Amino acid sequence: MDSTAETTDGYQAWSEVTPDAARRLLVAAVEAFAERGYHATTTRDIAGRAGMSPAALYIHYKTKEELLHRISRIGHDKALEILETAASAPAAAAERLDAAVRSFVRWHAAHHTTARVVQYELDALAPEHRSEIVALRRRSDAAVRRILSEGVRAGEFDVPDVPGTTLAVLSLCIDVARWFNVDGRRTPDEVGALYADLVLRMVGARPAAGTAPKR
Amino acid sequence: MDSTAETTDGYQAWSEVTPDAARRLLVAAVEAFAERGYHATTTRDIAGRAGMSPAALYIHYKTKEELLHRISRIGHDKALEILETAASAPAAAAERLDAAVRSFVRWHAAHHTTARVVQYELDALAPEHRSEIVALRRRSDAAVRRILSEGVRAGEFDVPDVPGTTLAVLSLCIDVARWFNVDGRRTPDEVGALYADLVLRMVGARPAAGTAPKR
């Protein structure tokens, strides 16, 4: 049970999930969904990873989809918090964009198993859960767009197409969850730094002062 | 059967798939896999979309996985051809990078159902098929990296981390398949132009002459 020290997601999060057994099941589900995908994962597999019988799952969750919903909700809350915190800091647009991309990417890399479930299993949610999550995602989009348009207005950025560039920036960050750690040569911090630099170039800003661009 | 004029993939491709019924099944499988994912798609669903009985599928394909393999192989061949053609053109690095991103993105947008299967269902392939496909993907990576390193050597680009930037460029393009056409406000050509501009900025090049950056 404690054998897999591998899982980067044995982190302090999920602390809000309260009966201990419920949390173990949820962590097991995150691993299984990330590895094989939601539909390819069986409830027996999840229960087995948590060291329980298949029936135990249904004491804590009504359905397999409820598990996915809980994971997706908590993950989106965390990702959104990261972006909105960076977006509303009292700093220049370039600095805020650097922080947003850096921390957002770092989260996607460090918790790539969770992020993979969060970002790529949206369609498996029940319609009402899906629309709840989609609303959160629109706020992520708004946070990034706000930084970009404020940077343009302040003359810091040169961005011909703000909505399109917003989409591209988020897309670039999100896709980190797909490829990260297949054979990890980079740390989450390194990927965050690289991506922050690339995004600042995309919007026509010089790298933020103080954050050495490592040549 | 001819009811879904929606499918952007009723294009001349798949022409190499020859009994007509086999092609209809394959097109049906692309649609179903793209909509619901490989594991959530049933063989009955595929056969139904193609207007056939469930058993008909097994006349033309040995397993459901063989269908996925054929789709993945043909799609990767096409994507790779696009990249390698652009990479080996007799032109400056900036111009080749522009062409590569533009055409690669355009393909992912125009054929986003196919691209989604190609890019996001890799793990559903049998091990031997997976490694065959992974080899093709390494060649895509090599094609982009070649453009970047040649551009750096020629003094056209300013790229501190060539492998990392290669990864980011490909990642950015590939992720188009995930978000495109959820509510299509942009044409594949427009997305291609936008992304080509963004990537040229990422590598520190001015937009290629002749391709107006649309302000």
Place this chain on the structure above:
DNA sequence: CCGGAGGGTGAGCAAGCGCTTAGGAACCGC
């Protein structure tokens, strides 16, 4: 010592899955 509540299990149900098999319709050269 007891009763009940919360957390767990073994066995299994109905439904749906990938895939097979026996057979038949349509077309072919002869």
Place this chain on the structure above:
DNA sequence: GCGGTTCCTAAGCGCTTGCTCACCCTCCGG
């Protein structure tokens, strides 16, 4: 008209799936 080939179907087999149910452990206040 006939045998052969090609393409397809109706029926269904064996298995797995998500989920349920009857029952059984502790543990704990009185």
